[in-house]
Amino acid sequence: MHQLTCEPNLPGAAAAGVRAHVWIPAHCFFSRSDAQHHCWLWLLRGNGQVRAMLLPARHLGNDALLPELVRLCKRDDSEIPAHPELDGVRALPHAPIVPLPRWAVSWGHPVQRAIRAFAAHLDTAVLDALGALEVSNVFFGAVKNYNTLIRVPAQVRARRLQALANFPAWLAPVLLQTFERPEMFGSEDDLDGRWHDPTGFVGMLGGARQGRRPARDDVRLLEAIDHGRDLIGAIAAAYRVDRALVRAPLGRMPWPRGGMPATVIALLQAIPAHARPAQAADVTRRLDSLDAMPARLQSRADVQRLARPFAQGWNAVWDALERDAPNLQREFRDCHDFLNAALRAARLPATLAGMDVNRLALAWLARRGPRALLEASRRWHRPVVVQRPPPSRPLPAPQPGMTLVALFGSVQLPQGSARELLDAEALLDEGEAMVHCVGDYWDTCLYDGSRIAHLETPDGEMATLQLGIEMLGSASVVRNLQLSGPGNAEPSAAMAALAEAVVAWLSRKDDALAVQIERIVEQAHDAQEKRPAYHAPAQVPAARTLDARLRTELAQVLVYAEKQADWQRPIAVRAVGQVAGFQYGQGARVLHALRQGDALTLVREPANPHDPLAVRIDWRGQKLGYVPRADNPGIASRLDQGEVLDARIHALHEEAWSPVAFVIELGQDAESNAGTGKFVTPGHANV
DSSP states (O other): OGGGSOOTTOHHHHHTTEEEEEEEEGGGTOOSGGGGGEEEEEEEETTSOEEEEEEEGGGTTOGGGHHHHHHHOSSTTSOOOOOTTOTTOEEOTTSBSSOOOOTTSOTTSHHHHHHHHHHTTSOHHHHHHHHHTOOTTOBOOBHHHHHHHHSSOHHHHHHHHHHHHHOHHHHHHHHOOEESSOOSSOOTTOTTOOEEOTTSOOGGGTTOOOOOOOHHHHHHHHHHHHTTOOHHHHHHHHHTOOHHHHHSGGGSSOOGGGSOOHHHHHHHHHSOGGGSOSSHHHHHTTHHHHHHSSOOOOSHHHHHHHHGGGGGOHHHHHHHHHHHOTTHHHHHHHHHHHHHHHHHHOOOOGGGTTOOHHHHHHHHHHHHOHHHHHHHHHHHHSSOSOOOOOSSOOOOOSSTTOOOOOSSOEEEETTEEEEEEOSHHHHHHHHHHHTSSGGGOHHHHHHHOOEEEEEEOTTOOEEEEEEEEEEETTEEEEEEEEEEOGGGOOOOHHHHHHHHHHHHHHTSOOHHHHHHHHHHHHHHHHHHHHSOSSOOOOOOOOSSOOOHHHHHHHHHHHHHHHTOHHHHSOOOOEEEEEOBTGGGSSHHHHGGGOOTTOBOEEEEETTOSSOTTEEEEEETTEEEEEOOGGGHHHHHHHHHTTOOOEEEEEEEOTTSSSSEEEEEEOOTTHHHHTTTTOOOOBTEEEO
């Protein structure tokens, strides 16, 4: 066993520029058979930086490789170049700084002794700083993070460590990378290492990973740290918050997943200073409840609306909600059904023609508060007062007959069976059979990628399961969003076990399942791009009516909504499509230089022999192709009228029939003129 490890400062290692190194055999890490084909090597180089590598098992303990490995390791985070004698060697920048064998390797084991000798040469202050940041669902102790702090001068390193100790929630996302767990195999589908962006939006913002600070703000923040300048002011400027929020205790302790989500920061900033939470735990334990709220924040004004109820005090509001609703997350999700019914029952004025469920939820929260919204939802969910079965049911699909991409179809497990519901008709049938509002979930499935499944235990108990797909870097996780029995009843323990078994079965590592998830994400993305600016909620039969009290509350909420100026202005309509005729232009020659967001020029070609309404798309004077013929009448008309349209590259898809997708921003009246030949923009628009 001593041959499997290497003590530091051996003559050969020193000659290779290695201060310490340790070999680890596979059985010290993993019991699974496929891992036994590998071994691991940690190097501490002369510059103080650590390098972790995965090698074929045949190289275990071969110190003769050290000189060549060090030569290939020019940078700690670079890929190891191909080498005839080192085939299969991979860099592991996201591996732990020090090997962490299984507990079965005792403290006095030769491998453990070699690890302790290796760790003795590392910078203790850096190790302690990284370890202090690790709370639930986050891993900072990666080779890459250690080297990031080690490679800077000692004085700068001391200032960065002090800054991390004083403001971990604010500065960890700036100075370091965060991971859910270490990566030990160096592959993109490695389930042992998943990248997380701690500044991303939480689910209540639609799950979008947005909200990152501009790079220039990070540069200024680093300069303030490294030169000992006003750090509180620099953090406040970078995050667009006041100094009081930066000084608050909730930012002076580590956060799960490495940092505060951008929406949480915006929400806390919008709450008066005296009403803000004092400790990070006051926020983190309520993130799931925030995520369950039926509101999606799309602007600063929306953040202000959601913050309005919390002016009474963050903890006071949440404490009251949690006392009234033991299952708060479930009750917030149930509000979606009530709000849909309220929107169908409302007689909207012309000024609120664009009102949707999201805006109605925000208006209700801002005008009446979350407790009132929950109480209204409870009243509506009480036993049915009026049944109005229509002779024929209108389907809530934008395109009748559309089918969703299947996640799994159906599965039979020991705990019971699960069957996906993949069209609007099936959702309506489920809603009627189970006496709840899953029939109203078509839009959620189509645009958000959720999937609905009918569950049944061997004893005949039935329930409806909503599954959500969360993307974590290149990996994905299927989650149980909600499980409802007949009439929204709480499911039994047996049904909960079946739902858990379904989620576990869908969480297995399976290439076919990964392909289906990718197809679902693509379908949702495509549907969102083609979605009209105002998509009316699905019109499904109403099984419940709003009583007099609920109608009065709805009227009050709509009066508030009418006063919101930003809701009265129509959202700009966008035309999105693939560049037609790409193969006949200069696109292939310049494809390598194209970037998402690049400006495009729209040029009318009235003399085009194939189509007098042709609209050419140019990039920096190079012809890429044309607006598709089906979409160009309105665009040509607007260009002919002298309008100037904003066009740019929306996406690049290397393997698509046309690799370039464009987006054109249209005027606010575009939607009403669609299909009339008066649809789009200027004759020769440079954007």
